[in-house]
Amino acid sequence: MTYQFDFSSLWAYWPEFLQGAWLTLQLSAVSTVLGFVLGTLCAIGRADGPPWVKFLVASYVEVIRNTPLLVQVFIVYFGIATLGIKVSANAAAVIALVVNVGAYTCEIVRAGLESVHKSQLEAADCLGLSKPQIYWHVIIRPAIERVYPALTSQYVLLMLASSITSQISAEELTAVANRIQSDTFRSFETYIVVGIIYLALSFVVRIGLWLFGLAVFVRKRKLGTAL
Amino acid sequence: MSAVVKLSNVYKSFGTNKVLDGVSFEVGRGEVAAVIGQSGSGKSTALRCINALETIDGGTIDVCGHAVHDEKLDRRSLRRDVGIVFQSYNLFPHLTAEQNIMLAPSCVKKVSKAEARDLAKDVLARVGLAEKAGHYPEQLSGGQQQRVAIARSLAMQPKLMLFDEVTSALDPQLTGEVLKVMEDLARGGMTMILVTHEMAFARKVASQVVYMHKGKVWETGPGAMLDSPRTPELASFVGSGL
Numbered sequence: 300m301t302y303q304f305d306f307s308s309l310w311a312y313w314p315e316f317l318q319g320a321w322l323t324l325q326l327s328a329v330s331t332v333l334g335f336v337l338g339t340l341c342a343i344g345r346a347d348g349p350p351w352v353k354f355l356v357a358s359y360v361e362v363i364r365n366t367p368l369l370v371q372v373f374i375v376y377f378g379i380a381t382l383g384i385k386v387s388a389n390a391a392a393v394i395a396l397v398v399n400v401g402a403y404t405c406e407i408v409r410a411g412l413e414s415v416h417k418s419q420l421e422a423a424d425c426l427g428l429s430k431p432q433i434y435w436h437v438i439i440r441p442a443i444e445r446v447y448p449a450l451t452s453q454y455v456l457l458m459l460a461s462s463i464t465s466q467i468s469a470e471e472l473t474a475v476a477n478r479i480q481s482d483t484f485r486s487f488e489t490y491i492v493v494g495i496i497y498l499a500l501s502f503v504v505r506i507g508l509w510l511f512g513l514a515v516f517v518r519k520r521k522l523g524t525a526l
Numbered sequence: 527m528s529a530v531v532k533l534s535n536v537y538k539s540f541g542t543n544k545v546l547d548g549v550s551f552e553v554g555r556g557e558v559a560a561v562i563g564q565s566g567s568g569k570s571t572a573l574r575c576i577n578a579l580e581t582i583d584g585g586t587i588d589v590c591g592h593a594v595h596d597e598k599l600d601r602r603s604l605r606r607d608v609g610i611v612f613q614s615y616n617l618f619p620h621l622t623a624e625q626n627i628m629l630a631p632s633c634v635k636k637v638s639k640a641e642a643r644d645l646a647k648d649v650l651a652r653v654g655l656a657e658k659a660g661h662y663p664e665q666l667s668g669g670q671q672q673r674v675a676i677a678r679s680l681a682m683q684p685k686l687m688l689f690d691e692v693t694s695a696l697d698p699q700l701t702g703e704v705l706k707v708m709e710d711l712a713r714g715g716m717t718m719i720l721v722t723h724e725m726a727f728a729r730k731v732a733s734q735v736v737y738m739h740k741g742k743v744w745e746t747g748p749g750a751m752l753d754s755p756r757t758p759e760l761a762s763f764v765g766s767g768l
């Protein structure tokens with residue numbers, strides 16, 4: 300069997316590929332930021348909240364971690380529609396991704412929070428810091444620094460997993476590819492191109508998060524050691 | 527001399543373990559009290575009760591005008607008056623020495639960054655570490671870390687300093703540099719309560735030695751009491767060279 304590769308017919312579509320890649324990056328960036336906030340709040344709630352909050356968070360995390368992302372995306376998409384609220388496919392995609400990555404973030408951050416020794420809290424308490432101040436300065440910051448590599452991997456995964464939202468026709472990279480391959484009948488080539496673009500995006504996301512880490516974690520930048 | 531700290535008949539149990547069994551002593555302004563005793567005799571617990579890290583079951587504790595035993599105690603205002611240093615330093619690992627020190631003045635007293643930095647410089651100089659301001663805890667020796675921890679407490683300008691075996695984790699040379707800082711503090715008129723195993727230091731610096739045994743104040747007096755114990759327990763404790 301010989302297959303004649305033909306990438307030439309895809310050339311015309313580069314603006315669309317670019318558009319799709321850009322949307323994928325945007326979806327991922329927004330979901331990462333919101334998912335991080337949601338996950339961190341959940342981790343705090345699970346570590347330090349009243350029993351009903353702990354239960355709620357634990358249930359949320361287990362449900363998300365034990366169901367497929369695709370199903371979650373559909374449930375969010377059709378669920379919102381059923382409630383009679385009009386949101387775009389992109390917005391539904393962001394909501395689903397945030398809900399998903401929030402659960403994973405929660406578990407990662409929780410491990411970080413637990414790594415902060417009780418004696419640190421006691422010292423801060425004895426210095427007169429309030430509970431929110433202790434959380435911010437003494438717990439969350441070193442906790443995030445410690446789990447930052449794990450979070451980075453998680454957010455790269457999120458970017459890749461966002462391809463699933465093509466199923467509700469969010470106009471991200473994979474959806475664009477689906478359309479292009481049905482226009483050109485060059486499926487193999489199309490997905491090779493898309494694969495390469497995803498590879499490049501992963502690289503971009505990693506570099507971005509790495510630079511962000513360097514900017515935020517001054518100690519790490521100066522000493523190069525893990526906390 | 528007005529009492530800065532006064533414990534009267536303090537009781538504290540953990541479950542069925544009676545740890546403080548009617549402890550009373552007082553420490554006046556500018557006094558240095560050294561609390562000594564066997565492991566498990568309740569020294570750390572007594573110190574922690576003074577700083578409201580533990581709640582007591584009976585008796586009263588007055589610290590700088592705060593009724594520590596009172597349920598309505600304002601813990602944060604108590605902590606503005608009391609500094610405490612632990613055996614394990616407990617510096618914040620992600621912050622430099624200077625940032626460790628600046629944190630509480632900025633957060634609690636709301637002083638400006640510039641003021642907090644000046645304050646940090648000042649207290650670091652007092653513990654002989656002016657040139658280490660930008661170092662992270664992991665870049666400092668144990669003795670240096672402990673001195674930064676002391677400086678961090680001093681930056682809050684407490685009226686009373688508590689020290690719980692602050693040199694126990696250090697080798698003799700590093701112990702010396704930390705003890706020197708504490709001696710300077712004592713000479714500067716700071717009211718201090720220190721739990722220590724350093725008998726020579728207690729004898730030299732303390733204006734009052736409190737020997738605890740089985741949750742009670744077994745014997746108390748000036749440093750010289752270590753040379754002529756009245757109770758066989760203190761005699762054997764001192765004799766054992768602890």
Ligand SMILES: Nc1ncnc2c1ncn2[C@@H]1O[C@H](COP(=O)(O)OP(=O)(O)OP(=O)(O)O)[C@@H](O)[C@H]1O
Binds near residue numbers: 564567572
């Ligand atoms: N949080 C706690 N929960 C239960 N028991 C405790 C707690 N803290 C202390 N204890 C017990 O109280 C007793 C006295 O402890 P404490 O730490 O006050 O002794 P110490 O005199 O400081 O001893 P050391 O010289 O070893 O530090 C011990 O039997 C200890 O096991």
Ligand SMILES: [Mg+2]
Binds near residue numbers: 570691
């Ligand atoms: Mg102790």
